[in-house]
Amino acid sequence: MFNLSRYFLTLSFVLVVLAAGVLGPLYRNLSLQQLNELAEARNLAMASVFDNAYRQKLNDLLLASSGLAVAQLRQSAGDSGLQQASSQLFAGSEVIKVKLYNRLGVTVFSTEAAQIGDIRLDSGGFKAAMTGGVFSELTHRGEKAAFDRTLREGDVFATYLPLRSQDQTVIGVIEIDQDITPHLRRLNINQWLMFAGVFGAFALLYLGQFVVVRRGQGILEEQEGRIKAACETLEIQVAARTDELKRINTRLEAEVGERRQAESKLNYLAYHDPLTGLANRRYFIERLQETMGETSRRDQRLAVLFIDLDQFAQVNDTLGHAVGDELLVAVAARLSEHVRLIDMLARLGGDEFICLMEALRDEEDVAVLAGEIIGAFESPFQIGEHELFLSASVGIALFPGDGESVVDLMRNADTAMYRAKAAGRGQFCFYSPEMTATARERARMENLLRRALGQGELAVHLQPQVRASDGQLVGAEALVRWQSPELGQVPPVRFIPLAEETGLIIPLGEWVLRESCLQVMQWQLADYILPMLSVNVSVRQLQHPGFVTRLSAILTETGLPPQRLKLELTESVVMGVEGGEDILERLRDLGIQLAIDDFGTGYSSLSYLKMLPVQQLKIDRSFVIGIGQNTGDEAIIRTVIELAERLGFEVVAEGVETEAQAAFLAGLGCYCLQGYLHGKAVPPEDFRNRWLRPS
Numbered sequence: 001m002f003n004l005s006r007y008f009l010t011l012s013f014v015l016v017v018l019a020a021g022v023l024g025p026l027y028r029n030l031s032l033q034q035l036n037e038l039a040e041a042r043n044l045a046m047a048s049v050f051d052n053a054y055r056q057k058l059n060d061l062l063l064a065s066s067g068l069a070v071a072q073l074r075q076s077a078g079d080s081g082l083q084q085a086s087s088q089l090f091a092g093s094e095v096i097k098v099k100l101y102n103r104l105g106v107t108v109f110s111t112e113a114a115q116i117g118d119i120r121l122d123s124g125g126f127k128a129a130m131t132g133g134v135f136s137e138l139t140h141r142g143e144k145a146a147f148d149r150t151l152r153e154g155d156v157f158a159t160y161l162p163l164r165s166q167d168q169t170v171i172g173v174i175e176i177d178q179d180i181t182p183h184l185r186r187l188n189i190n191q192w193l194m195f196a197g198v199f200g201a202f203a204l205l206y207l208g209q210f211v212v213v214r215r216g217q218g219i220l221e222e223q224e225g226r227i228k229a230a231c232e233t234l235e236i237q238v239a240a241r242t243d244e245l246k247r248i249n250t251r252l253e254a255e256v257g258e259r260r261q262a263e264s265k266l267n268y269l270a271y272h273d274p275l276t277g278l279a280n281r282r283y284f285i286e287r288l289q290e291t292m293g294e295t296s297r298r299d300q301r302l303a304v305l306f307i308d309l310d311q312f313a314q315v316n317d318t319l320g321h322a323v324g325d326e327l328l329v330a331v332a333a334r335l336s337e338h339v340r341l342i343d344m345l346a347r348l349g350g351d352e353f354i355c356l357m358e359a360l361r362d363e364e365d366v367a368v369l370a371g372e373i374i375g376a377f378e379s380p381f382q383i384g385e386h387e388l389f390l391s392a393s394v395g396i397a398l399f400p401g402d403g404e405s406v407v408d409l410m411r412n413a414d415t416a417m418y419r420a421k422a423a424g425r426g427q428f429c430f431y432s433p434e435m436t437a438t439a440r441e442r443a444r445m446e447n448l449l450r451r452a453l454g455q456g457e458l459a460v461h462l463q464p465q466v467r468a469s470d471g472q473l474v475g476a477e478a479l480v481r482w483q484s485p486e487l488g489q490v491p492p493v494r495f496i497p498l499a500e501e502t503g504l505i506i507p508l509g510e511w512v513l514r515e516s517c518l519q520v521m522q523w524q525l526a527d528y529i530l531p532m533l534s535v536n537v538s539v540r541q542l543q544h545p546g547f548v549t550r551l552s553a554i555l556t557e558t559g560l561p562p563q564r565l566k567l568e569l570t571e572s573v574v575m576g577v578e579g580g581e582d583i584l585e586r587l588r589d590l591g592i593q594l595a596i597d598d599f600g601t602g603y604s605s606l607s608y609l610k611m612l613p614v615q616q617l618k619i620d621r622s623f624v625i626g627i628g629q630n631t632g633d634e635a636i637i638r639t640v641i642e643l644a645e646r647l648g649f650e651v652v653a654e655g656v657e658t659e660a661q662a663a664f665l666a667g668l669g670c671y672c673l674q675g676y677l678h679g680k681a682v683p684p685e686d687f688r689n690r691w692l693r694p695s
């Protein structure tokens with residue numbers, strides 16, 4: 001630390017010494033100068049007195065001096081009586097000697113007689129006075145003569161001044177010596193007193209200041225100690241705080257990391273389908289929007305491919321959602337293999353996928369990709385123990401051309417996909433503007449059908465089935481009718497496929513079953529007996545879990561004996577449904593009859609059908625039309641009937657319109673006929689009036 005006391009001590013000592021060293025000599029010089037001036041003034045005054053009093057004698061001595069020997073000079077000086085006179089004149093004064101020199105520097109008179117005759121031509125004082133000036137000097141002498149005594153160790157102040165004649169010429173020089181020993185001694189004493197005073201004053205001042213400085217130093221040291229302690233405390237606090245901040249920082253970093261992770265996860269979830277990991281609808285829309293802008297700027301083209309799985313709903317319905325989910329993941333993986341890196345594959349939801357193809361060269365590029373996508377479904381999907389056969393329908397919309405906005409493009413690709421689906425499974429189709437009208441119509445019909453179910457716009461009509469041999473009623477087929485206030489009478493060929501695609505067939509089919517069973521039982525209560533009721537069942541109904549349970553519930557509910565219910569299934573239903581055979585077994589176990597509808601249009605062989613619990617075959621109307629016209633058709637019918645009867649199937653012919661057809665069929669041994677010849681499908685009341693009689 002800065003030692004204030006030490007610096008102060010050194011500095012003040014130097015100052016005191018300096019002050020004493022400077023002030024002492026200064027004071028001495030000033031005093032000496034003053035003393036000299038006073039002594040000179042006194043000498044001049046004495047000389048003037050001496051000159052005035054003894055001028056004549058002095059002149060005489062000077063005039064007479066030239067050429068005289070020393071003894072003569074001393075003689076003439078003694079004779080002048082000056083010795084005595086000056087002794088009296090200067091008695092009691094400090095003047096101790098008076099001398100007179102002539103122009104040649106010869107001492108012509110001195111109060112110390114021994115000096116008369118000395119030559120002082122070289123003396124500085126003499127020379128100065130000879131030129132008209134006054135000269136004084138202070139000398140210290142060990143011994144000197146005074147008028148009547150001898151002085152020891154004294155200080156003598158000698159003044160030389162010119163002696164002038166009346167015409168002011170210098171005729172000689174007077175030297176007056178004055179004893180200033182007491183004055184000089186006093187001066188020395190004063191000087192010492194002065195020095196002691198100054199020293200004392202400075203010492204006192206120093207002491208006072210020293211006390212103050214010591215106190216200051218103490219305060220400084222005390223404060224320094226306090227500051228040091230405060231600093232140490234502060235350092236400890238800072239270290240503790242730094243540690244705490246470090247801990248907080250680490251925690252914050254961890255939190256920020258977690259939050260970032262959560263954010264990126266959220267972001268990922270916001271833009272991806274959690275099941276397949278593909279981009280989701282939102283991501284696709286944003287990317288399409290962006291790409292459309294770029295495509296326009298660069299004058300390029302792009303394509304949107306809407307991909308829909310044809311039989312996915314059935315899988316989901318029969319095998320459950322877990323298998324359905326796995327299948328979707330497998331489909332996503334297989335589709336990804338065919339999409340270029342720059343293109344984007346997304347899942348819109350359900351079994352709908354969509355693909356964005358950028359920077360097209362021509363439509364052929366898209367057709368190739370669409371073909372590859374469809375081809376990707378050629379081999380089955382192995383999900384657990386299930387081997388699943390699927391196909392996909394692809395609709396394509398191009399930009400520019402098939403829509404100006406994202407919404408338009410996606411909707412038009414969807415429309416084209418429906419057209420592809422309608423053309424048969426596993427097809428692709430480019431959008432064309434007239435499709436929009438069809439799609440709109442389809443969407444409208446779907447809405448109306450949904451409403452129709454709840455609002456009693458549907459009805460069940462019945463068509464008779466008669467024995468070929470005697471024309472007796474053996475049963476009736478229930479056929480659904482839709483009387484729409486907006487669309488009028490809508491034929492089943494138009495709305496049944498739509499209901500199958502949308503899943504509406506499930507409630508619709510159940511309604512037909514219950515309604516027709518109820519009708520038969522109501523008639524029975526009134527004693528009108530319908531021996532057998534045939535109801536059409538579509539593939540989606542059959543695959544829907546719980547179909548058998550629901551069916552037996554309806555039978556219990558309505559009271560219709562299962563033996564009097566026949567379900568009509570198309571060939572594809574039986575062939576295409578996984579586990580379909582099991583369901584048929586369960587239906588057979590319930591006691592329900594099964595018929596293969598539209599027989600001949602599919603590819604199933606009779607020997608295969610024989611292995612199923614099926615009792616009846618319905619020869620499709622398209623063959624019956626050929627009777628009497630197409631020998632090929634006739635040959636087919638003949639073979640089918642013969643084979644079927646041999647294998648134990650009952651054969652029913654559909655669409656019998658003429659007597660000739662009926663006769664031909666009856667002749668071959670066909671068991672039962674159904675067609676306009678015997679009656680169209682009519683409302684229950686008409687049917688009862690025409691066909692039923694109370695038993």
Ligand code: C2E
Nearest residue numbers: 479480492493512536537538655656657674675676677681
């Ligand atoms: P399908 O099961 O083969 O029904 C026979 C169709 O042939 C009926 O047409 C019937 O009206 C028609 N038909 C019968 N005899 C003749 C004839 O002599 N000449 C002509 N030209 N046609 C005749 P519809 O009622 O239009 O039904 C068409 C198809 O719709 C049915 O074919 C059936 O597959 C389906 N369908 C009808 N109702 C239902 C239903 O309630 N559930 C299900 N799943 N499908 C139904």
Ligand code: MG
Nearest residue numbers: 477536568597
């Ligand atoms: Mg039928």
Ligand code: MG
Nearest residue numbers: 597598618654
């Ligand atoms: Mg049929």
